[in-house]
Amino acid sequence: MTTTTDNGAPLLSAEGLHVTFPGRNGAPPARAVDGVDLDVRPGEIVALVGESGCGKTTLARSLLGLVRPTGGRVTFAGTPLAYGARALKAYRRRVQLVLQDPTGSLNPRHTVYDAVAEGLRIHGYDGDERAAVAGALSRAGLRPPERFFLRYPHELSGGQRQRVVIAGALVLEPELIVADEPVASLDASVRGEILALLLRLREELGLSALVVTHDLGLAWNIADRVAVMYLGRIVETGPVEEVLTSPRHPYTQALLSVLPEAPGEPVVLTGEPPDPSRVPGGCRFHVRCQVLAGGEAARAGVEEACRTVDLPVLPGTGGTAAACHWAATRTTV
Template sequence: MTTPEPGGGPLLSATGLHIAFPGRRGAPTARAVDGVDLDIKGGEIVALVGESGCGKTTLARSLLGLVPPTSGAVTFAGRPLDYAGRALKAYRKRVQLVLQDPSGSLNPRHTVYEAVAEGLRIHGYAGDERAAVAEALSRAGLRPPDRFFLRYPHELSGGQRQRVVIAGALVLEPELIVADEPVASLDASVRGEILALLLRLRDELGLSALVVTHDLGLAWNIADRVAVMYLGRIVETGTVEEVLTAPQHPYTQALLSVLPEAPGDPVVLTGEPPDPSRIPGGCRFHARCQVLASGEAERAGVAGRCRGEDLAVLSGRGETQVACHWAAAGGAP
């Protein structure tokens, strides 16, 4: 099975994905992912952006095969994801996870060599293990690699530890990595280095990536395409330039308004995101929407629809799309 070429069909695709968790002691079911279509092409970096609790990590874990969907499907290279043990193990060799906290994802008792070689041993690698580990460390920017073989995580800087985690993913030669807040725990001086590394891996290896983040500035620096998630659904998607320079959804506008370089005053959203076990009717953002609160939606004639009419799930394809009655009515700039 070959990886789809950039610009061709999707490498990874989610269609109609729903993930629900039963409540305890009769509490309502939490709809963590509530209808998502998302495509990632070969050689493409997609940023999945949103506040904490919006369902980003649950969606990412489902795409990795760690959380089976309640309904809907995940396909990889045109084939449905098989959750049987052997098939899932083979899939996880091709799709690797990079966690946000390198200190928490590295065993403090294992050397760098052992940490990177672990995946090879799990998957029964029959080649030259030492050469594979050295190549992965080198690709991750730890050179000369043999200088790091016998070092322990506590002997490394935060950036070096994150590079070890990335090397542990690269050693299996995956086609896609899922990076969950890959630079959130790093100093600002190191973040740019790790982002540059991910871009270089995309360019040199044709590696695809889903980068999960709350940081739109990070998305601007690394992504080809961005998907903005709110309360279990993607509410706006498109190329990073289109979405971040001309956002149409009020939620995206609010997220962008707090960036240091953003023009005008920050938009302060009232309250916390609603409970996923009690998703409101109509647009799921309407209770916090600054456009509705200011009367702009009323003037555009869509306030009633905002409060009472649900919006369709956006397609996972690459074109710019927005789930917003006000934007659809021409209210967005």
């Protein structure tokens, strides 16, 4: 884990963001993102963590302009995101997506050179294309780059394919990348190499990143800050060391408890996350909360609040915060 030295204005911000999708067969709309504030500062790596289905990929797609919010707004470098074709094209040159499945995101009929050059061609790059492609491949750790120009994805290892995907994002010299489960499909031996690459790119290029993951161990190794998401909202956020060594929200505690190095017994959450079209009243985690089920919330005098009183949207940046009635009764760290 490294620490950013830039504490200036956010580069990318979500402010009161909502994304809803129409319900099926007369069901209420699904609140995939249900009020989120989230900032990424220049040179900072933020990990967005949560179970599958919690809304983190929808949030990431809305930050990229791929899904239009139904409420709130996205700003980049202080300017609200516009959704016209020309504005989005200019925005996506500055903010690039790295997908989790390099095999699926690379066209098997395109050479490595064409895969990396595609973004340059879409954006009408008028410089030396060959030099730009070579530079991106080299920065992504594929050296000498010319050795990879005419190769096809099936001729590469999984780690090499992921480096090609990263090179395709770097070739446009973006200011921020959104990496959706960037190492989930890779062998353990390769995961560390890709994470080290992302950290090196931050140091060398000043690149910011939002890393979407279900893996708190990955967040520990790469992020400056972590935002833990549950059922459409951020439920805990703060500097990664503070959140992961002294988690305040019971959901974060449960996620951490299943890591191999975690002390004590794993916390087994009951049931699945609720349907986002039927978000429970009160704390949205209360129907699965081990603290409530174990009687600790009652002893703290907040059991009724857990079931009935909604919690405010957490601030997007700053110190540690948890959306939890029980945590609010305890001494913060």
